Amino acid sequence: MSKVKNKYSIERRYITNAIARPQVKNLGVEFIVAHETANNQADANAHYNYFNTITFSASAHTFIDDTTILEIIPLDEKAWHVRYDTPIDNRLYGDDANDVAIGTELCRTGSFNQAYDRYIWYHAYLCKTFRLNPMRHIVAHSTLDPSRRSDPESWLEPNGVSWEQFINDVKRYYDDWDTEFDNDVYIVKSGDTLWSIAEDNDMTVDELKALNNLNDHLIYPGDQLVLNPFSTGKPKANLKVDGYLGPNTIKALQRYFGTPVDGYFSKPSLVIKAMQEWLGTPVDGYISEPRSLMVEALQRRFGTPVDGFISKPSLVIKELQRRLNRGEL
Ligand SMILES: [Zn+2]
Incomplete structure (x- = not known):
């Protein structure tokens, strides 16, 4: 069974171009700025190559396409993904995005659905990692710099996804992060005990028993146990x-x-x-x-x-x- 948090892997291959990546530590991670690349041709790796050679200050931490989640700048370093002179990041979050926010970029190449699923999963990953709230701590570049930018809605909306839908999709992964993914029934194998099954699934034996109306500890190989107690997205x-x-x-x-x-x-x-x-x-x-x-x-x-x-x-x-x-x- 795959868990939500193991659904994708993250590739970390950092650019060395000091103009795009000066290797300056950020001041912590307070929020996430969601972007899209607005480039129909370039995938994540093409952006790696591009930012490794540019001669002006621009970058983002992570590029996501339909096969790859690629961090090109370490998440504890600054990247240049929002202009410093826009006041909205300071008003909303008390600081400049470049100093305290991760910049994520959705690439346009390949399957939108495949790229989008990685994109929402990665935002849930960042929220879990940095203790952020998906409903409050993800902001669109367009919100921070409305006179110059329209991303990431500029690629989400043509593909039928509103900003609200995007945030809700991130929230769904976030809520399910530690649960089993798309499989809530466990077939008992020989050697399994209620204790070992509960332990493997981050439950207590009492929760497992309550979910399955079990009055004692007797289970047999081949029995089907319900493991997913998350009817509200939350454990009971x-x-x-x-x-x-x-x-x-x-x-x-x-x-x-x-x-x-x-x-x-x-x-x-x-x-x-x-x-x-x-x-x-x-x-x-x-x-x-x-x-x-x-x-x-x-x-x-x-x-x-x-x-x-x-x-x-x-x-x-x-x-x-x-x-x-x-x-x-
Ligand atoms: Zn942007």
Whole structure:
């Protein structure tokens, strides 16, 4: 079974032309600028050759065609893909795109569908890698430089894809990143145990049992087990609704947000950051004490009393557990 995240491989072959690639580190990755090349003849490799020889400052990190995802500039270096004097990147994201954004380019050659699927997959990959939100952190070049640019819509729209559709397609890969791809039934092989199957598929034994209405651990070779609990695109947990924020609830949260699953909040915590981003509160990875803006926002969203504090047991955690069990926060 292929997993979403293993669907494509990324080729990293970096240009050495110092004009297009000065080898200056960027200031981190805060967002992604989606481009298209506007060149009907050149594939990803042709763009590699082109940017390796040009004598003016232009480039992008990654070129994607119908067979290849090619990074020509390391993702921790600057590339010159948006003009510095456009104010919109600063207004939207607080910085210049060249300093804090990855530039991606969709090539026009070959099969559009093949290239487009790689293009959306790669944006999901970048969002996962740099902890970005596909709904907020991908911007069209045309949005940043509207008087001069119309990409990537200039190639998406003639092929029947709106910007909204593009973002939704990225989101679909993003949500399914850690799940099985297009195959949600597992045929039990000899030697398999519920534990080994659950472990291989990033589930708990209880989740596997709940999905398959199994009351005991007896399975036989040839049995078919349902593995895909993602009817909402999110895993359904099987938590006791007790109002305590224990390791199982934290694990379910980590699964839901696609962060590493270890059952505790490190300081700072990736899953807390993901929740803060989701709730629109300051993102620092900490539940501040005694009164947390993030907890307040969660209480407001869930309609429980708002005091910014997680009591033990806590009404807002009970509601969180109920919602995690439904797979929908
Ligand atoms: Zn562009």
